[in-house]
Amino acid sequence: MSSAASGNVAKIFDISTDNSGNVKITPTGEGITSFSVSYGHGTGASASAVVAPGWSTSHIYPEGSYTVTIVSSDIAGQKTTATYPLVVTYRAPENVTISTSGEMKVSATALYAKSFLVYYGDVANEVGKPMAIGQELPAHTYPATGGPFILKVVALSGGVATSQLLKTLFGLPLDFESPTMDYFFGTFGNVTFSKVANPNATGLNTSATVGKYTKPNGADSWSGTYSPLNIPINFAHGNKIKVWVYNPDPANIGKKLNVELEKVVGLPDKPANPYGAILKVPFTTSGAWEELVFDFSTIPAIPANAKFTQLVLRFDDGNSGAGEILYVDNIRLTN
Structure with a gap:
């Protein structure tokens, strides 16, 4: 029984740039009948997939470094195992905007953001309040001093990278003394x-x-x-x-x-x-x-x-x- 030697086994990683963590994996090789791809992440059935020649599989990765293992089977039943390093890095969110309503309900938008942290700026050692994409936080009551207060919204990528935007908030009293505040009339x-x-x-x-x-x-x-x-x-x-x-x-x-x-x-x-x-x-x-x-x-x-x-x-x-x-x-x- 003759055998066909497999060769030129390669991998193709198509890593998304939208912070979704989606990676498309397309194995290639000559004389291969199937590929078994272990993602290096996940458990059970979600940790691997069998891929036919010319096809791809996709997996969602958190930011980090992984080892993807591809086992190639040829028409003679021979198997070849190869491992490939994969690094998934999330980009910093872009174009952060902050919206506030009359009752100080805060919402925000940003490209490539997974979520936000909101800092109202009116207490010491403040812990950021989590805010989901599309969410508007309930009304926040500021002290009677009126500010100015610095509202900070941090856009989270889902990985290490973050972006932030500051917004100066003010009410009464108005004394025209702050060099950085826009006393808009x-x-x-x-x-x-x-x-x-x-x-x-x-x-x-x-x-x-x-x-x-x-x-x-x-x-x-x-x-x-x-x-x-x-x-x-x-x-x-x-x-x-x-x-x-x-x-x-x-x-x-x-x-x-x-x-x-x-x-x-x-x-x-x-x-x-x-x-x-x-x-x-x-x-x-x-x-x-x-x-x-x-x-x-x-x-x-x-x-x-x-x-x-x-x-x-x-x-x-x-x-x-x-x-x-x-x-x-x-x-x-x-x-």
Whole structure:
């Protein structure tokens, strides 16, 4: 009985690059009738497979190093055994994004991520909270200090490689002193708002930086600013908002600053102020910092546990701009 010598036994590893751990194994050889592939991982029936010539088998591997054993059988019944090293390395996740809702419900996405760890940044020695792909974590309540806090999301590859993204979160108080925080105050109706040096660092307010609100000539009567807050204004922590203000022009005495609260957690965005959460308090002086108090407990329709995720400032509401300039600082929530 003649025999056919087997030769050129080789292996082909097609290793996925999507962190699935999937490896396609295609044995090759001349004069082979079948291959028995032992993956070097797994137990029982899942640890090996018989493969016909020209066919492949696939196996899911965790990250690591393995030895794949291929036994080739030829038409004469002879067997040849060969071993091949296999290294599976997962790539670091890419394009990490973080989403937060009004109640600080956190979700994230990333290419090639298997899962995430979330660090809220409000406690020492924090242990990351696991989060699955597509999951949104329940609401997280931050301390009444308002931040800023650094939210960190670590994207896990399923192996050693990780990627992370940081997001600065803030609520009240706002003091304009952090060099890294983006004190975003969007504007509407042609007013402007910017972070500037304190124009009168004496008396009540000796801080270095403050917010500057300018209502140019002809600015719309309904103009103002808005600041989305990552950490909601939570009336469980108090219902008075206090603001330090500086008015350089005596002509502005008696004109009012509006503080308006919008985007109630758990309710649609509109109406913007479903509880009529708008208060107006006049300037009483010029040339010196003073404190204006906006007592939202005077609006009985607002529930005691209401949470708002947008702060709106408007000045001299109902009148067109006359070139007014004012400064604000230390916007905070108190009892």
